[in-house]
Amino acid sequence: MSYGRSTARDPMIERLCDLLARVGRGDQRAFAELFAATRNKLRKTARPIAPTNADLDDLLQDAYLKIWKHAAHFDPGRSSPITWMCAIMRHTAIDAARLKQVPTADFDEALSVPDVSASEDAFDYDLAQPIAARAIQRLPDERRQLLSRAYIEGESRMMLAQRFGVPVGTIKTWLRRTLETVRRDCVEGATRRAMVQSG
Amino acid sequence: MTINHHPPEDLLADFAAGRLDEADRLVIGVHATQCPRCRRFIAAIEQLAGRAIEQAAPVAMAEDALATIMAAIDEPGTTSAPASEDAQPVPLLDDDLPEILLRCRFGKSRRVAPGVKMQPIVLPGADKSRAFLLWSAPGTRMLEHSHTGTELTLVLKGSFSHEGGDYRPGDFDFGDGEVDHQPIVGKDMPCLCLVAMSGDLQMHGWLGRLISPFVRL
Amino acid sequence: MFSGERPKATVEWAELIGRVAAHGDRDAFRLLFEHFAPRVKGFLVKNGTNPDAAEEIAQTTLLTVWRKAAQFDPASAGAAAWIFTIARNLRIDSARQAARQAKVAASAERDETPEVADSPETMMTRRDDVSRVTAALQRLSEEQSKVIRMSFIEEQPHSEIAERLGLPLGTVKSRIRLAMARLKDLLDD
Secondary structure (H helix, E strand, O other): OOOOOOOOHHHHHHHHHHHHHHHHOOOHHHHHHHHHHHHHHHHHHHOOOOOOHHHHHHHHHHHHHHHHHHHHHOOOOOOOHHHHHHHHHHHHHHHHHHHOOOOOHHHHHHHOOOOOOOOOOOOOOOOHHHHHHHHHHOOOHHHHHHHHHHHHOOOOHHHHHHHHOOOHHHHHHHHHHHHHHHHHHHHHHHHHHHHHHOO | OOOOOOOOHHHHHHHHHOOOOHHHHHHHHHHHHHOHHHHHHHHHHHHHHHHHHHHOOOOOOOOOHHHHHHHHHHOOOOOOOOOOOOOOOOOOOOOOOOHHHHOOEEOOOEEEEOOEEEEEEEOOOOOOEEEEEEEEOOOOEOOOEEEOOOEEEEEEEOOEEEOOEEEOOOOEEEEOOOOOOOOEEOOOOOEEEEEEEEOOEEEOHHHHHHHOOOOOO | OOOOOOOOOHHHHHHHHHHHHHHOOHHHHHHHHHHHHHHHHHHHHHOOOOHHHHHHHHHHHHHHHHHOHHHOOHHHOOHHHHHHHHHHHHHHHHHHHHHHHHHHHHHHHHOOOOOOOOOHHHHHHHHOOHHHHHHHHOOOOHHHHHHHHHHHHOOOOHHHHHHHHOOOHHHHHHHHHHHHHHHHHHHHO
């Protein structure tokens, strides 16, 4: 006999409805039973939205507080008790998640700012763009187009092979070599400038 | 710091184009904040993308688009959600992280194996890969393993070695199904890495098989 | 309509951004909008973004150009590249929000199954390779290994285990908890 899962649905639902009704009348013992019976389920509901354990426990508390307050308003004719409780849990978690720090567009922008403590390359600052632009400019048109189609526009190697009438392996080789050329130009460009700057 | 090991060019290109999964993006991004050479390469790909925008066939904007933008300009007040001023509620494996990482949200740290701890980074948008800090005691030898997906590693502190060479702060290591490394952590100090992993580790040997239900990296 | 010629060379776009930064020049901004917004939108659509999302991202990109105009360095050569990075980051963020919402929606679907089983078991049965753990099981005490076996392998509910062993329910639960902790320790060695 399997425990929980899909078998014992009806008696469980009835039990929860009964507990909720009693909680609605202020029955603390019923609340404790309700908590024990549903806490894991609500925890699982909140987890994908607010995964840190510290948050989870706080959120559980907030949700159960709301359940305590609103139990009297639960209408067993309109929804199942566990769905009702999970909805409360989810909304509590979502509201909290909105306020918390998660990566946003600002974070992505910060990712592009050099970590000054990491690099002592005095010639680097602000030079990246002109060197980079030149490296791309120097590419033969066809190679530049190929690079752009593959990486910027996301065209598959297969489609590129068809477009150029060559095997996929050739496309990959061309791409690899073009990337290496860009890489080399970026490194040499910097060295060249460094030499110019140091007189 | 002197960096000797860099991400492969195609990963950098995908990063510049914005095509990496979130966890991979984080690791490459942090490396780039520390590495002028890779920054320049990324800038080159961005130049390429700029040209692509210039050459793109224009698609008409909505009729009121400009007006909408002007209205938003004239009505400040609603900015993006305020960054929380809360102190980090979860203790970090190491407080001395690059500043960009201190802006991330961390899960609870846990022990993974003897002398190895990890702490997940919360990235709700991450699809195929997951990111975490990995802390290993000096001299730790990782269990023999390979990957079903990819593993991107950035050394933050300390060092490790394997057949590919020596890896120190700022160095980037790439692992996939074709690679079967057995890294050893340097004896001098613990090693702290930022890791993005997709797929699963495949542990070899009977000890690995026994442990693997419990080792969820 | 607007006055002035539409610039064609790249360096002039950079100059327009500079004017926006220095004086909040709306005419300059309008020129930037008319050139870049439809191209950003076209670029996004070509790369698989749906037209509505592309419209929104293109609008926010130009809004960001206005707001961050002072951060753009004209000498760095590349208004288009800078604008690309803005659009790229916005696209990433929009995909991120969508992924988050999808997870929320998925958790909503799970609400329909009223599963109230205790959680310790699910960690093990999810990986479901009983033979692997049997070796470690043999190193547990007899009492511990018995409850683990009955609970996980024979899948009996705690109440039934309690009845069959003639033990209080609480004892069964705490024995399982201890056994799990011990197993973890054993496997960590």
